[in-house]
Amino acid sequence: MRILVLHGVNLNMLGRRNPAHYGTESLADIDRSLAELGHELGVDVEPFQTNHEGEMVERIHRVLDEDVAAVVINAGAWTHDSHALADALELLHVPVVEVHLSNIHAREDFRRTSLLAPVCAGSICGFGVQSYLLGLRAAHGLARNSCA
Numbered sequence: 001m002r003i004l005v006l007h008g009v010n011l012n013m014l015g016r017r018n019p020a021h022y023g024t025e026s027l028a029d030i031d032r033s034l035a036e037l038g039h040e041l042g043v044d045v046e047p048f049q050t051n052h053e054g055e056m057v058e059r060i061h062r063v064l065d066e067d068v069a070a071v072v073i074n075a076g077a078w079t080h081d082s083h084a085l086a087d088a089l090e091l092l093h094v095p096v097v098e099v100h101l102s103n104i105h106a107r108e109d110f111r112r113t114s115l116l117a118p119v120c121a122g123s124i125c126g127f128g129v130q131s132y133l134l135g136l137r138a139a140h141g142l143a144r145n146s147c148a
């Protein structure tokens with residue numbers, strides 16, 4: 001089974017961003033942990049990061065023609081303002097799990113709204129790197145059930 005993990009804007013800077021919100025691990029560290037868990041679950045984890053919204057939209061469109069069983073996405077700040085990403089995710093016929101390192105409900109008001117949440121199967125936030133790992137487990141479980 002193949003699961004796509006999408007990292008949005010500024011997430012390539014993890015390790016250099018505010019550690020109080022985002023911890024100290026780099027994106028490469030997170031991708032390594034995801035690959036390890038993927039190995040355990042029998043999942044090929046395919047990470048993708050971009051700072052360009054259109055590129056992210058096009059990566060999501062390609063899922064329609066790929067053998068991808070589920071998507072995990074941390075869209076960064078696009079979460080709060082991108083109708084374009086929400087529309088792209090809505091096209092998908094596979095489960096989508098939204099994740100955030102920080103607890104977006106315990107921060108500034110604008111972060112409490114996710115435009116992506118309505119088109120996702122569920123959302124996990126506030127657990128640091130564990131949010132991604134829990135998100136991968138959830139995506140795997142949902143994909144397995146939808147194949148059964």
Ligand code: DQA
Pocket residue numbers: 009010011074075076077078079099100101102103104111
């Ligand atoms: C984030 C939360 C967003 O509000 C923020 O813009 C990010 C990271 C998180 O993982 O906690 O860039 O998605």
